[in-house]
Amino acid sequence: MKIKNIFTYCFISSLFLFSLICIWKILVTLQGIELTNFNFNKLFAFGIVLCVINLLIGKKFNLNIKIILLALLFSIFDYFISVNLPIWHSFGIFLISLFFFNSIKDYDKNFLSKNHSSQKLFFNFLTLFGITLFSFVILFPFYMMLVTSFKTQALLLLNPLDFSINFAQGLPELFKSYFIVFKDYNFGRYMLTSTIVSLGTVVITLIFAIPAAYAVARLNFFGKNFLSTSILIIYLFPAIVLVIPLYTIFSQLGLRNSIEGLLIVYTATTLPVAIYMLQGYFKSIPKELEEAGIIDGQNWLGIIFKIILPLSLPAISSVALYVFMIAWNEFLFSLMFLDRPNTFTLSRAIQFLNVGAETPRQYLMAGSVVVTLPILIIFVYFEKYLVSGLTAGSVKG
Amino acid sequence: MSSKLAKIEKRTAYLLILPSVLLVFSIILFPIFSNIWISFKNVELKDLRIPEPRAKKLVKSINDNPNQIKVIYKLRNSSLTQEITNVKFKDKYPDDIEPISLNNKCQFKSNLLKCELGNWPKKYRENLEIVFQNINNQEISKKELKSYKPKLSGKSQNILLTYEFTLNNFKKVIKDKAFIDLLSTTFYYTFFGTIGAIVFGILAAQMVNQKFFGRTFMRSVLLFPYVAPVVALAYTWELLLDPTSGTLNNLLINYQIIDGPINLLGQKYVTLNILGFDFKLRLALTTVIIFEIWRYFPLAFLFILARLQAVPKELYEAADVDGANPIQKFLNITLPQILAVISILFMIRFIWNFNKFEDIFLLTGGASGTRTLPINVYQQGFSIGDIGMGSAVSIVIVVFLLIFMFIYFKLLGKRADEN
Numbered sequence: 105m106k107i108k109n110i111f112t113y114c115f116i117s118s119l120f121l122f123s124l125i126c127i128w129k130i131l132v133t134l135q136g137i138e139l140t141n142f143n144f145n146k147l148f149a150f151g152i153v154l155c156v157i158n159l160l161i162g163k164k165f166n167l168n169i170k171i172i173l174l175a176l177l178f179s180i181f182d183y184f185i186s187v188n189l190p191i192w193h194s195f196g197i198f199l200i201s202l203f204f205f206n207s208i209k210d211y212d213k214n215f216l217s218k219n220h221s222s223q224k225l226f227f228n229f230l231t232l233f234g235i236t237l238f239s240f241v242i243l244f245p246f247y248m249m250l251v252t253s254f255k256t257q258a259l260l261l262l263n264p265l266d267f268s269i270n271f272a273q274g275l276p277e278l279f280k281s282y283f284i285v286f287k288d289y290n291f292g293r294y295m296l297t298s299t300i301v302s303l304g305t306v307v308i309t310l311i312f313a314i315p316a317a318y319a320v321a322r323l324n325f326f327g328k329n330f331l332s333t334s335i336l337i338i339y340l341f342p343a344i345v346l347v348i349p350l351y352t353i354f355s356q357l358g359l360r361n362s363i364e365g366l367l368i369v370y371t372a373t374t375l376p377v378a379i380y381m382l383q384g385y386f387k388s389i390p391k392e393l394e395e396a397g398i399i400d401g402q403n404w405l406g407i408i409f410k411i412i413l414p415l416s417l418p419a420i421s422s423v424a425l426y427v428f429m430i431a432w433n434e435f436l437f438s439l440m441f442l443d444r445p446n447t448f449t450l451s452r453a454i455q456f457l458n459v460g461a462e463t464p465r466q467y468l469m470a471g472s473v474v475v476t477l478p479i480l481i482i483f484v485y486f487e488k489y490l491v492s493g494l495t496a497g498s499v500k501g
Numbered sequence: 502m503s504s505k506l507a508k509i510e511k512r513t514a515y516l517l518i519l520p521s522v523l524l525v526f527s528i529i530l531f532p533i534f535s536n537i538w539i540s541f542k543n544v545e546l547k548d549l550r551i552p553e554p555r556a557k558k559l560v561k562s563i564n565d566n567p568n569q570i571k572v573i574y575k576l577r578n579s580s581l582t583q584e585i586t587n588v589k590f591k592d593k594y595p596d597d598i599e600p601i602s603l604n605n606k607c608q609f610k611s612n613l614l615k616c617e618l619g620n621w622p623k624k625y626r627e628n629l630e631i632v633f634q635n636i637n638n639q640e641i642s643k644k645e646l647k648s649y650k651p652k653l654s655g656k657s658q659n660i661l662l663t664y665e666f667t668l669n670n671f672k673k674v675i676k677d678k679a680f681i682d683l684l685s686t687t688f689y690y691t692f693f694g695t696i697g698a699i700v701f702g703i704l705a706a707q708m709v710n711q712k713f714f715g716r717t718f719m720r721s722v723l724l725f726p727y728v729a730p731v732v733a734l735a736y737t738w739e740l741l742l743d744p745t746s747g748t749l750n751n752l753l754i755n756y757q758i759i760d761g762p763i764n765l766l767g768q769k770y771v772t773l774n775i776l777g778f779d780f781k782l783r784l785a786l787t788t789v790i791i792f793e794i795w796r797y798f799p800l801a802f803l804f805i806l807a808r809l810q811a812v813p814k815e816l817y818e819a820a821d822v823d824g825a826n827p828i829q830k831f832l833n834i835t836l837p838q839i840l841a842v843i844s845i846l847f848m849i850r851f852i853w854n855f856n857k858f859e860d861i862f863l864l865t866g867g868a869s870g871t872r873t874l875p876i877n878v879y880q881q882g883f884s885i886g887d888i889g890m891g892s893a894v895s896i897v898i899v900v901f902l903l904i905f906m907f908i909y910f911k912l913l914g915k916r917a918d919e920n
Contacts, residue, residue, distance in 0.1 A: 133755060134748070140755055227827045234708045239722055241795070246725065248748060249737045264751045312524060315517035323514035324507070331518065338529055340906055342856035344875040345895045348882050349532035349539060352661060355549050372528030375521055404513050433730040435859045440883075451732045455863070458736055465740055472733035483728045487721055490728070495803055 112222040113159070113211065118151030120229045121204045125182075127240050128200055132193050134251075136266030143185055150181050158205065162212030171205040207232060246476075253281050253470040260465065281470035289467065290445070291474055294453040298475075301363060301449055302431040305370040306424045309378050312371065313423070317382035318408055322394070332383070339376040343436045346373075351440050361444045369437050374427045381426075381493070385419035386412060418489065425486055426493030432479055450475040533899065539892040541666040546886035548660045552580030554588045554621060554653040556629075560643045563632065567640040569601070571632050574651060576618070578625040585625075588655035590616035594633070595645050601632045621655070670893035679872075687873040689783070690790055690861075691854040697794035698850055699843060702801025707835075709802070710809045720806075727799040735863035738792055742766055769870040785869035789861050793854065801846055808842045809835065848909040855905070856898065874898050 126142055133139045154174050161170055179198040183189070207228075215221055251267040252260070259266065271278070285291045319325070320332055350369065351360075359365035389412065397407045413420070438452040448456065454471045457463045483490055557575040574592075578585050590607075592614045600609050607616040616629070635641050674680060709720055726734065741748050744762040753759045763771070763784075771784040816834050825833070858875040861867060867876035874894060882891025 130752065133752065140757065142756065223826045223828065231708050231711055231713070234704060235713070235719060238705060238708070239719065242722055242725055245734065245737045245741060246729075248741055249733065252740065261746060264746045264748065265755060267748075312521045316521040319514040319517040323510050323517075325511045325514035328514075331522075337906060338525060340852055340909075341529060341533060341899075341902070342853070342858075342875070344856055344858045344878055345536060345899050345902075346529060346532045348878065348888055348891045348895060349535040350528070351882075352539065352544075352549055352888060353532070353535070356551060356659070356661070368524075369528055372524050375525055376529075379521060404517075429728060433728075435730070435732055435863075451730055454732045454736065468736055469740070472730075472736055476729045476733045479728055479730065480725065483724070484721055491724070491803065494724070494727070494800070495807060 106217065106222070109217070109222040109225075110159070113225055114152045114155045116226055116229045117155045117204075117208055118148055120233050121151045121178075121201065122148050123233060124200050124204060124236060125197065127236065128196050132189075132196070133265055135268040136263060137189065137193070139186070139189070141186075143182075146185050147182065150178065154178055154205075155208065158208060159212060162214075163210075167209045171202060171209050174205045175201040249469050249472050249476070253466050253473050254278055255466050256280075257464040257466060281466045282474070285467050285470045285474065289453070289457065289471070291450070291453065291471060293446070294448050294450045295474065297363065297448065298432060298450040301366050301370065302428050304363075304367050305374065305431040306427050308367060308371045309374050309427050310420065310424060312375055313378035313382055314413070314420075315408065316375075317379045317386055318404075318412060320379065321383040321386035322391075335376045335380050339380065343373065347436060347440050350437075354441060360441050361447050362441075363447060365441055366437065366449070369441070370431045370434060374430055378423045378427060381423050382416070382419060385416050389415050418492075421486070422489045422493035425482065425490045428482070429479060429490065429493075432475075536892045536895050536899070539661070539889060540670050540896050541668070542661070542663075542889050543665075543667050543669065544660055544888040546883065546888055548582060549888070550580065551659060552578060552583045552585050552623075552655075552657040554585050554590075554618075554655045555579050556590065556651045556653055558592075558647065558651055560646050562643065568635040568638050569632060570634075570641045570643070570646065571630060572646065574629040574631075576621075576625075576627045576629055578621040578623060580623055580657070582623055583657055583660070584623055585621045585655040585657045588618040588621055588653060590614075590618055590629075590651060590653050592651040593649045595642075595649075597636050597639070598633050598641065598646075599636055601634055603631065607631070667889075670887075670889045671896075673890060674893045674897060683872060683874060683877055686786065686870065687855065690786060690793070690857075690871075690873055691851055694790050694793040694797070694854045694857075695847060695850040697790065698798040699801045699846060701794060701798035702803075702805050702846075703839070703843075705798065705802040706805040706809055707831075709806055723802055724799045726796045731796070731859045732863060734796065735792070735860060739766065739864060742788065766865050767869050783870050785865055785871050789864055789871050792864060793857065793860055796860065797850065797854075801850065804842055804846055805839055808839050812838045844912060845909075848905065848912060852902065852905050852909065855901065874901075 122142075122144065125147060129139060129142060154177065158170070158174060175198055178201040179194050182197050183194045211225070248267070251269065254269050255267065269278070276283070320328065320335075354360045354365055359368070393411050393415070394407050397411050402410065433451065434449075435451045435455070438449045439455060442448055442452050445453075445456070450471075454468065454475060457468055457471055555577055559573040559575065561571045561573065563569045563571055574590075576590075594612050594614060596612065598612075600614070603609060606618060607614060609615075614631070633641065633646075677683075705723055709716060709723070713719075740746075742750070742765045744750055744764040744767070747762075749765075750759075750762040754762065765788045766785050768784045770781045772779050773782050812835065817830060820830050820834060856875055857873070858879065861871050861873060861876055862879065865871045867873075867880060872880070874897065878891050878894045878898070881894055882888050
């Protein structure tokens with residue numbers, strides 16, 4: 105057994121345990137409970153003691169009993185060094201330490217005497233730590249967005265750290281911000297506009313892209329190579345260099361403040377990537393199928409509709425979801441082209457809320473939830489398709 | 502026979518791609534080229550409205566005489582800057598109504614009043630008054646008169662279509678003292694945003710590439726910042742970082758980590774003391790970069806994860822047999838395998854971060870030292886209202902973009918050669 109290994113083991117395990125506890129304590133603080141100290145020294149030292157005990161016990165008796173005992177010890181210790189905390193706080197500490205001791209239960213003297221075991225240990229904990237930290241850092245803003253929308257301005261100003269949700273006030277009171285956002289701020293209308301624009305973009309893009317992608321994938325014509333490289337190049341041009349000319353042209357043509365204008369621009373900007381993604385898929389469909397179709401007397405249109413389309417439904421769904429996401433989230437063009445509230449999309453409406461007179465933040469966050477939730481639900485539900493769309497389309501962002 | 506088929510094939514192909522090509526040409530390529538045109542012109546936002554001759558029609562009854570009526574047209578040039586030439590006026594009247602007298606500019610024929618109003622200088626205003634009577638001495642209905650709207654037409658110069666060019670916009674862009682600052686901010690933002698996103702992407706991909714409980718869920722969660730709308734995320738961050746009522750500052754103060762609130766998005770510099778050396782960190786810019794990394798590392802993660810999953814397991818098993826430690830395995834097996842992906846990723850992300858507008862615009866609006874080139878396009882074009890300047894800055898972006906693309910495609914070509 106190497107001293108270095110024991111040292112690394114104790115130090116890193118205890119640090120990991122402490123960081124888990126920290127995250128839990130931050131979440132507890134955000135429930136409005138007064139908690140001003142992490143008790144780093146005490147918890148860290150006690151963590152080291154417990155890790156050493158864990159090591160000494162090793163596999164001498166039932167592992168499950170071992171982890172429950174250690175976790176209990178740790179939570180009782182935490183309960184005594186911190187003051188006036190509710191019992192659910194300690195219960196959380198118990199669950200976290202249970203998880204922690206479960207992940208170190210297999211380490212004993214034998215393991216630590218192996219080669220590289222300290223490095224392996226380090227990376228195991230780094231992974232665990234990383235997963236926890238990444239999830240926390242990523243989910244935290246989303247959590248704040250949701251919770252803020254359930255509060256009131258007065259409560260938020262009274263104690264900026266109190267994000268506890270009072271379920272006793274009843275559902276209508278809880279969802280008040282949402283009622284107001286939909287009723288007074290007209291979000292129902294904006295949501296409809298966003299939906300129409302996004303779905304419209306998807307349909308028009310597909311109508312334009314499928315034939316073009318088929319031609320690029322299958323047919324021989326002069327300028328084909330040039331076309332397929334220029335698709336990529338065009339795709340790399342950002343909206344910000346298009347915005348001034350499009351603004352000038354659209355304002356002279358009277359296309360600003362119109363859904364048609366948005367549809368045209370969104371379709372044109374998503375077309376290159378749609379063609380690029382679809383033609384890649386079309387190329388993977390065996391040519392023999394089409395040749396059979398030609399022998400059956402189908403023309404090009406028949407081939408596209410009866411052979412290519414049914415076979416490439418997965419790719420088409422990917423493109424459709426990706427284009428939907430881009431159109432739903434788009435901000436720059438909607439900011440430039442829309443300045444009348446009756447044509448606002450959701451993104452533009454939220455920006456308008458923020459810029460306009462002091463909008464209470466719970467309304468702003470309720471609006472943000474309204475624009476975020478649909479896209480997240482779609483993402484989680486159709487993850488497989490959307491991820492392949494993201495990978496193919498990720499040259500843009 | 503075959504050449505006939507080839508001809509049909511060709512024709513079909515052009516037919517199929519034509520709509521897409523036309524649309525992309527008119528909405529993407531044409532604007533890029535018109536940027537060049539506009540950037541050599543002295544155009545402001547207020548010049549964009551095409552000058553229109555306008556007339557407001559007022560109908561007034563004449564004292565105690567119901568069969569006569571006075572019509573007043575309030576004429577004006579809608580433009581404050583441009584002249585309208587050769588203005589023509591047309592209005593319709595009901596039957597049996599005739600003007601009592603007309604000036605020489607106007608004619609009345611078969612219920613139609615036509616006038617040639619000549620040239621209107623900028624800000625032009627004039628009233629045209631005509632008295633009408635009913636020839637059958639019947640009462641004239643005001644409502645009916647009002648229901649007809651006058652039609653005006655005139656020619657005006659569209660400032661965008663003239664052949665007057667100037668180099669002033671580019672001179673202003675280059676001579677601007679802040680230009681170097683603008684460039685350095687843009688590159689700083691782009692470079693660190695890209696590197697950060699890739700580093701965190703590698704870390705996340707390494708993590709998720711191992712087997713653990715809830716791995717698929719973790720993969721979805723990691724992509725959340727990338728799929729959610731930027732508006733919602735930026736405003737949530739803004740509330741989170743707010744100096745007075747923001748959660749982050751209050752938490753840090755609560756745990757006594759900092760003494761007073763820090764305005765993370767509104768403070769340009771913060772002086773850090775590290776090992777006795779003071780150095781200035783661009784605070785707001787750093788915060789914006791962290792947001793950028795937070796939002797876009799999922800993409801790097803996705804790419805790298807896909808590549809990692811394709812690395813043959815035998816390589817790692819062989820390394821285990823050789824007794825390699827985890828760091829050696831990462832450096833000697835994983836890294837060479839993902840290096841190609843990383844270089845492509847770096848170029849793509851670099852190009853996109855270079856052009857990133859929304860994130861900075863929503864978080865700081867370009868204040869406190871976060872003004873990058875794309876933000877400058879917006880500020881010149883729409884905040885200041887100098888469309889020509891905005892276009893000139895766009896051209897600067899396009900030039901950089903073309904350089905990056907050249908490097909990118911060189912890289913892509915080199916990689917294709919290797920495979």
